[in-house]
Amino acid sequence: MKFVDEARIKVIAGDGGNGCMSFRREKYVPRGGPDGGDGGIGGSVFLIGDGNINTLVDFRHIRTYTAERGSNGASANCTGRGGEDKLIAVPVGTVAYDRDTGEQVADVVSDGQRILVATGGRHGLGNTRFKSSTNRAPRKTTHGTPGERRDLTLELKLLADVGLLGYPNAGKSSLIRKVSAAKPRVADYPFTTLHPNLGVVSIEAHRSFVMADIPGLIEGASEGQGLGIRFLRHLARTGLLLHIIDLAPFDEHDPGKGAELLLAELEKFGAGLNDKPRWLVFNKMDLMAEEEWQEKVQQTLDYLQWEGPWYGVSAVDGRGTGQLCSDIMHYLENRDPAENDYLLHDNSDKDLFSNLPTAGTNVDHDDFDEENLNDPE
Ligand SMILES: Nc1nc2c(ncn2[C@@H]2O[C@H](COP(=O)(O)OP(=O)(O)OP(=O)(O)O)[C@@H](O)[C@H]2O)c(=O)[nH]1
Ligand SMILES: [Mg+2]
Numbered sequence: 001m002k003f004v005d006e007a008r009i010k011v012i013a014g015d016g017g018n019g020c021m022s023f024r025r026e027k028y029v030p031r032g033g034p035d036g037g038d039g040g041i042g043g044s045v046f047l048i049g050d051g052n053i054n055t056l057v058d059f060r061h062i063r064t065y066t067a068e069r070g071s072n073g074a075s076a077n078c079t080g081r082g083g084e085d086k087l088i089a090v091p092v093g094t095v096a097y098d099r100d101t102g103e104q105v106a107d108v109v110s111d112g113q114r115i116l117v118a119t120g121g122r123h124g125l126g127n128t129r130f131k132s133s134t135n136r137a138p139r140k141t142t143h144g145t146p147g148e149r150r151d152l153t154l155e156l157k158l159l160a161d162v163g164l165l166g167y168p169n170a171g172k173s174s175l176i177r178k179v180s181a182a183k184p185r186v187a188d189y190p191f192t193t194l195h196p197n198l199g200v201v202s203i204e205a206h207r208s209f210v211m212a213d214i215p216g217l218i219e220g221a222s223e224g225q226g227l228g229i230r231f232l233r234h235l236a237r238t239g240l241l242l243h244i245i246d247l248a249p250f251d252e253h254d255p256g257k258g259a260e261l262l263l264a265e266l267e268k269f270g271a272g273l274n275d276k277p278r279w280l281v282f283n284k285m286d287l288m289a290e291e292e293w294q295e296k297v298q299q300t301l302d303y304l305q306w307e308g309p310w311y312g313v314s315a316v317d318g319r320g321t322g323q324l325c326s327d328i329m330h331y332l333e334n335r336d337p338a339e340n341d342y343l344l345h346d347n348s349d350k351d352l353f354s355n356l357p358t359a360g361t362n363v364d365h366d367d368f369d370e371e372n373l374n375d376p377e
Contacts, residue, residue, distance in 0.1 A: 004057040005056060007153075014044075023137065037075070042067065042070045068083030070120070071083075087114070092111055119148045121144045161210050168216030170246040174186045179199070239335065247297070259280070
């Protein structure tokens with residue numbers, strides 16, 4: 001399965017139908033008067049949220065979406081038929097921008113939500129409309145107006161409550177595997193994860209949150225190093241970032257300095273990511289003796305002058321993860337939603353995520369299409 005999170009499309013609403021010019025012609029009815037009907041209105045184009053879709057890949061094949069034109073009016077005062085609307089199914093979490101103005105035209109946040117993106121043209125008037133006491137045989141009609149046309153950029157921003165952040169190989173995918181039903185690939189080399197994965201973390205019946213695992217970040221990601229920072233957009237709507245830190249990283253970088261560099265990348269990305277609440281999660285606790293572990297954690301905390309929450313876990317044997325997840329749940333349930341522009345999913349959304357294929361599948365490296373990383377054009 002390919003994961004594509006950006007696409008460009010053109011949407012064209014239908015033109016309005018033209019008004020008709022006609023006069024009543026009937027036996028024994030001399031000078032029957034005007035009877036030209038109005039045209040029909042043009043069809044509009046809508047985006048509609050669909051919880052069963054989780055990628056914008058289909059938009060690579062079909063780029064133009066056209067709604068139907070309204071029919072012209074006809075004689076005997078027949079109004080033309082309205083053009084049929086065009087509905088474009090998009091994943092929940094899709095944001096659409098007008099490419100010419102940069103304006104955001106749609107933000108699809110729920111299944112079945114319908115948002116107008118191009119308005120159909122108005123109908124033309126038939127000559128009946130122009131009848132008056134002084135002009136009983138008007139020869140005037142108007143044309144329908146053109147339907148709106150727009151070039152749109154679609155961006156998918158996954159809707160998750162919590163986002164995982166960290167260097168490649170820190171154990172992000174291992175953690176989501178441990179605490180949710182999602183089974184992304186885990187391997188002992190960097191850049192195992194090539195696209196985001198979502199997992200639903202159930203704390204107990206009716207209490208759950210959605211966690212997003214994204215590809216690892218490295219220094220210079222904002223300049224395109226590694227897989228770059230484009231996947232960071234999937235963290236833009238999360239309420240909490242978990243910064244996963246490996247105290248014995250494969251390239252032996254200093255964990256504190258590494259964390260600092262990563263934060264600088266967040267800052268460069270913008271979108272308020274560096275202001276989001278962030279907790280440190282020291283992973284791979286099982287690899288070290290207790291004392292060594294304590295010492296390394298302390299060194300890193302001191303280096304970062306960290307005063308926020310932090311946790312020690314092992315994504316392999318699971319220690320610490322239960323506490324972490326229940327604290328996250330507690331945090332999400334108790335913060336003031338008005339202060340934040342992200343979405344906390346109530347349990348009614350759970351079904352939506354439970355059928356997301358991302359929660360159990362991953363691309364194989366062999367299947368992976370390099371092109372996915374680039375601009376779709
Ligand atoms: N011993 C131990 N190994 C771990 C732990 N967590 C992850 N690993 C190992 O670390 C390696 C990387 O784990 P991943 O979960 O793929 O790391 P990631 O952060 O998702 O990496 P990318 O997808 O490349 O960014 C794998 O070999 C894991 O088995 C842990 O808690 N303890
Ligand atoms: Mg991974």
